[in-house]
Amino acid sequence: MYHLSKRYRYVITPFSSISLSDRLLFGIPKKGRLHEHCLSLLNGADINFYRHNRLDIAPVSNLPIALVFLPAADIPKYVADGNVDLGITGQDMILESQAEERVEQLLDLGFGKCKLQVQVPIKSNIKKVEDLVGKRVVSSFVVLASAYFEELDKKYLSDDQKKEGKKTKIEYVSGSVEAACALGLADGIVDLVESGETMRAAGLHAISTVCNTEAILIRNKHSSNDSLIAKITSRIKGVIAAQKYVLLNYNIQRHSLSKATKITPGRQAPTVSPLDNGDWVEVQSMVCKDEVAEIMDKLEEIGAKDILVFKIDNCRV
Numbered sequence: 668m669y670h671l672s673k674r675y676r677y678v679i680t681p682f683s684s685i686s687l688s689d690r691l692l693f694g695i696p697k698k699g700r701l702h703e704h705c706l707s708l709l710n711g712a713d714i715n716f717y718r719h720n721r722l723d724i725a726p727v728s729n730l731p732i733a734l735v736f737l738p739a740a741d742i743p744k745y746v747a748d749g750n751v752d753l754g755i756t757g758q759d760m761i762l763e764s765q766a767e768e769r770v771e772q773l774l775d776l777g778f779g780k781c782k783l784q785v786q787v788p789i790k791s792n793i794k795k796v797e798d799l800v801g802k803r804v805v806s807s808f809v810v811l812a813s814a815y816f817e818e819l820d821k822k823y824l825s826d827d828q829k830k831e832g833k834k835t836k837i838e839y840v841s842g843s844v845e846a847a848c849a850l851g852l853a854d855g856i857v858d859l860v861e862s863g864e865t866m867r868a869a870g871l872h873a874i875s876t877v878c879n880t881e882a883i884l885i886r887n888k889h890s891s892n893d894s895l896i897a898k899i900t901s902r903i904k905g906v907i908a909a910q911k912y913v914l915l916n917y918n919i920q921r922h923s924l925s926k927a928t929k930i931t932p933g934r935q936a937p938t939v940s941p942l943d944n945g946d947w948v949e950v951q952s953m954v955c956k957d958e959v960a961e962i963m964d965k966l967e968e969i970g971a972k973d974i975l976v977f978k979i980d981n982c983r984v
């Protein structure tokens with residue numbers, strides 16, 4: 668049992684009652700696509716916790732924080748209303764909850780990347796998004812879908828149709844949205860697409876994009892614990908940077924150093940150390956993981972030797 672009001676926060680576990688009043692509350696998606704990513708982020712940031720079976724509040728053992736496991740869709744509202752201080756959710760959920768003005772967005776987290784798209788059956792005669800205007804659309808994102816089609820209605824419905832009160836009908840379903848067209852519930856849907864596998868399996872294709880989304884760290888604007896929030900943000904930033912970068916180490920002749928540092932400028936500047944053999948220097952530089960193969964090719968071309976790539980476990984940048 669737990670209570671999340673500002674005045675009286677506590678959690679009763681099967682073994683004890685833990686006061687939450689001195690703890691910063693951090694909302695984490697309790698299931699779904701963001702859950703595992705969040706757990707690995709917490710692990711990388713050395714935020715240690717033990718979660719009792721079935722309990723949605725877990726005190727952190729090494730910091731004055733309690734994790735609150737909540738549906739991703741509810742996290743923007745909890746953060747905006749100050750029931751929790753900090754949270755991770757999707758950008759799409761923030762927009763759908765109309766919370767973008769009421770929370771502070773601290774950090775894009777680089778996972779949970781996908782698009783909210785308008786989809787129709789491949790075999791349907793609806794080919795463009797304007798062909799859907801005035802028809803039936805089903806979505807879990809009714810706020811975003813309604814705002815999107817309201818603009819299209821204004822543009823594409825005739826004056827007579829507007830006078831008759833005709834508009835695109837947006838209906839809510841909570842999941843398995845892709846089944847709606849086959850079931851005869853809708854002419855089109857608005858739902859998330861990442862690989863496109865679910866969409867294609869349902870015989871659908873995308874005809875327009877409502878928005879792009881990724882996971883984001885948000886905070887309540889009035890939360891009092893700025894220093895702890897800054898500490899968590901900085902740790903998470905370090906984990907993300909460590910996942911994004913690798914450390915490149917190589918040797919190069921001094922006369923090629925200026926060419927080399929253009930290829931690996933580092934975040935501030937590369938570290939350059941002389942080797943015993945006076946002609947050569949050793950260079951160390953952080954580079955983007957995605958670009959490392961190309962960078963190694965370029966370094967080889969200008970005569971770099973002993974090029975080594977190291978994984979970064981954690982960092983502060």
Ligand SMILES: Nc1ncnc2c1ncn2[C@@H]1O[C@H](COP(=O)(O)OP(=O)(O)OP(=O)(O)O)[C@@H](O)[C@H]1O
Pocket residue numbers: 698699700701738739740756757758759760778779780781842859860861862880881882
């Ligand atoms: N296929 C996907 N790829 C990447 N991110 C996604 C995908 N589906 C959802 N997300 C992101 O994860 C957030 C939570 O959606 P998800 O469907 O995982 O949660 P849920 O609906 O609570 O869980 P479940 O679908 O298991 O019931 C979405 O708002 C979106 O930001």
Ligand SMILES: O=P(O)(O)OC[C@H]1O[C@H](OP(=O)(O)OP(=O)(O)O)[C@H](O)[C@@H]1O
Pocket residue numbers: 699700842843844845858859860861862863864865866
């Ligand atoms: O483009 P894809 O890689 O196939 O991913 C898209 C699917 O992922 C999400 O579904 P989820 O797995 O959360 O199931 P749900 O529909 O039950 O929410 C989303 O609602 C799509 O259905």
Ligand SMILES: [Mg+2]
Pocket residue numbers: 699842
């Ligand atoms: Mg889902």
